[in-house]
Amino acid sequence: MPGVIWSVEMYNVSKIALVVRRELLTITLSTEATSENVTIVQFYSYTHDKSYALQKRHTISFRGSPAVNACFMRAFGSFNSSSVHQDQTDAIGMTGLLYLMETFDAIDESVVECWAGYCKYSDGHCEAFDRRRALRMFRAQQRAREDCLVGSISFEPSASLLPLHQLLESQQADISVTQFWLLNRLWELCMSHGLLRDNSEHTELRLDFAYHVARKLLAACDVLSLPSMEVHGVGLVEKIFDIAMGLIKAMSSSTQLSLEFSLSDYDPLIDKANVVGPTVRVLLQRLHELVQNFRGGDHDYVSQFTMTLSAIPGYSGTAESRHSVA
Template sequence: MALLDSRSAFLYLRHAISLAETLRLGDNTLPQDSVLPETLRQQRLYWLLNAVLKALPSMPEHDTAVSLGVQVGFLRVVKLFTLVDDDFTENWLSSRQDGRVTPAWVITKCEAFYRDEADADAESQMLTPEQQADLTITRHWLLTLVWRMAMMNALLDDIAPEACLSLLFPVRILDRLRQAVTKSSYEAIVIHGAGIVQKLFEITDTMADVVLYVPLGSLDDSAARVDSLLFFIRLVFTLPHLDGTRKDILGAKLERLHSVM
């Protein structure tokens, strides 16, 4: 993925998953001595491959061979992605307006991401800047996906009492993410490669659509929205793994923004 060769990346991923299933790493039939280094390593490996595999019933156990900071950061990633459960995946892949995505589900899922954020903040002193940048950007990207599911199912309203069902929810996402990103170094972001680029691109692209097509509020509100959007467009354009297609998409929306404003 870091080399932008997604076909080869998914080929290797599928092969790794097949090997994990052949070794029955997900059977949860661990030896009695569950502190064996190889057993603990296999637990971590299974969670790394867990995009399409059934989640294990418990979190990876602590391995004394791994530093505490690495262990805490890894567990935070695992806990964040356990929120991308079967319902999340099926709702994302389902057809529009089929009744699967409901306001209650959207609200519940957003609240779960907020709780994860609070838990991560409580452990922030144990996380490196790189870990914090990855977790923060990934969480806001997943929140953006939840909002897009609500949008595709016509659940949004400009006067919705719940923020995550508002047409302007991406504005809030971008504002919160900007506060976090400005505290991170550029190096702590770009070290994550193509994956972080895709997440930041999708967040920024979604915000661009909101700025362009959702009716503007006061002059100050409009200026603040545009300022946040331009901040992230500038950031995304500096990322080394941004390909020409994504540049063209954001460039076209930037030109549209200039003509509108």
């Protein structure tokens, strides 16, 4: 149902989906349903509710984290121990939900009002979001990303899960794009609260962090087929668009970022030092190309993106050839 809602851009209908999930959860908990079914419904309700709330500035209905609930932990343990007897498709689906749940769990619910634009920072006294909380949430997001890549999850370290690359390609697309989008949203929240600097000691609190997020997003999308992303509908391309807009905002706010700006990365996992990345211009070209190709450009984000790019002094969509972002 959510995929259909996103694909036809019926955002308001997603409120109906939330009601359906609440009713489904109530029915499941009040009948003789197995603990495994309860867990699946709880996962699905929680992840969809938070996804919709954060993307559409809606209130969160399912407060708290299922991961710290004793009943949930027992149900999860039961599911995990019996998963070897289940259809592999069920196990793969459950694993994807687990990774999404940990991803959304990294977002502190106390900052949702700031996220939705009802923040008191403009009055000079926001008590919900500060530098310390921002860094804690960034670290939690990083752990969620690292966990899914190796097949683990923070709230159940003993669980043996399939790593991200062994899930369905459509799951990989949803999880990866969502994780990088949440990093971008956190970064933008830091921007609105005056926490970003050109030369912060923390990478996440620098203006050029938007460059890193855009580059990693494109690297993840490079190994995915377009259909695996398109199946999620316009909600996914909206996340890609948001990340692109974050990069443009960073460039307009920084004294160091420009269209020809690039960064060198060091990756200790592959022992590559001073690998020069693509320029901001190339990243924007690649993001624009991805948005244009998504469902043949049959959505509003193509025109919005094109208009924004045309307003950037010196930008030309054909100035440089395609550049690898790996």
